[in-house]
Amino acid sequence: MTIVRTFEDARDRINASDTLYRYCSTVDQKDFVGLRTVLAEDARMRFCLGGTWNEWVEGADAIVAWVDKMTADRGFQHHLLSVYHVDIEGDQASALAYLTSHQVAADDPDQVMQMSSRYRNLLRRDGDGWVITQIELEVGWVEIRTFDQSQAIG
Amino acid sequence: MNVITNVITAADVVDRLAVEETLHRYWSHIDAGNFTAVRALFTDDARGRYWGGQWLDGGDAVVEWLINVSAPALFMHHMGKVYRVGIDGDRATAHSHITAHITLRDAPETVVVSVGNYFDELRRADGGWKISVKDFSQGWSEARS
Numbered sequence: 001m002t003i004v005r006t007f008e009d010a011r012d013r014i015n016a017s018d019t020l021y022r023y024c025s026t027v028d029q030k031d032f033v034g035l036r037t038v039l040a041e042d043a044r045m046r047f048c049l050g051g052t053w054n055e056w057v058e059g060a061d062a063i064v065a066w067v068d069k070m071t072a073d074r075g076f077q078h079h080l081l082s083v084y085h086v087d088i089e090g091d092q093a094s095a096l097a098y099l100t101s102h103q104v105a106a107d108d109p110d111q112v113m114q115m116s117s118r119y120r121n122l123l124r125r126d127g128d129g130w131v132i133t134q135i136e137l138e139v140g141w142v143e144i145r146t147f148d149q150s151q152a153i154g
Numbered sequence: 155m156n157v158i159t160n161v162i163t164a165a166d167v168v169d170r171l172a173v174e175e176t177l178h179r180y181w182s183h184i185d186a187g188n189f190t191a192v193r194a195l196f197t198d199d200a201r202g203r204y205w206g207g208q209w210l211d212g213g214d215a216v217v218e219w220l221i222n223v224s225a226p227a228l229f230m231h232h233m234g235k236v237y238r239v240g241i242d243g244d245r246a247t248a249h250s251h252i253t254a255h256i257t258l259r260d261a262p263e264t265v266v267v268s269v270g271n272y273f274d275e276l277r278r279a280d281g282g283w284k285i286s287v288k289d290f291s292q293g294w295s296e297a298r299s
């Protein structure tokens with residue numbers, strides 16, 4: 001566990017967290033150019049569903065293409081992330097973040113997919129900030145729900 | 155300011171935390187029904203827009219609207235996270251995510267879930283930061299029993 005004791009600790013903690021939040025907000029906005037900027041060239045990712053880990057997706061461009069493909073049928077997306085741990089050792093960091101996501105079907109605005117997941121990521125210092133070098137997404141719960149949005153508040 | 159604004163100096167850290175504090179208090183004061191405290195978070199000339207409706211002009215108008223829309227609520231829980239803060243001198247912009255659970259007095263066994271985004275603008279004031287623009291857009295809402 002890394003205890004924040006100095007200004008440098010606080011700065012690293014905030015900037016590393018910002019990179020993780022930016023990953024989510026760019027996915028939500030389908031801002032794939034922005035998404036690419038938070039990934040290291042040699043980044044890799046894999047995800048686990050139902051206790052089974054999929055193969056690694058190797059390289060930043062391949063990850064962006066994978067996200068594009070996996071979210072193609074989604075309209076509004078909302079990845080609500082909370083960064084729990086950031087452990088920094090020199091120019092490397094590891095992080096644990098909890099996620100609750102809502103993703104509305106592009107062809108059915110009354111249907112949403114909700115997921116409860118955890119990210120275990122690695123990051124590398126890059127200039128004044130941090131880029132992601134590894135993503136492990138463990139999906140613990142997936143649920144499809146429907147609700148007539150014409151009856152929703154707002 | 156639509157790029158990552160890295161925290162570099164100690165002053166950046168102070169500003170960043172102060173902006174987040176203002177935005178977190180907006181949610182917690184609403185949940186507590188403390189609208190006097192909510193009003194103190196807004197500039198006098200603040201503007202607000204919710205669910206893509208008409209802009210509300212003035213801090214008093216924004217808070218009056220919040221009081222009215224919150225009146226039927228029995229319990230409110232705004233689970234939010236500030237995703238991005240961009241600071242440019244005495245002005246700041248912020249993007250936050252929210253998932254709120256709200257129960258109503260006349261249907262306490264039903265919870266309304268609202269999922270959306272806030273886009274805020276803030277100004278440095280009174281030693282801290284006040285909200286000058288509050289724009290909420292919702293992407294999903296449902297009622298569950």
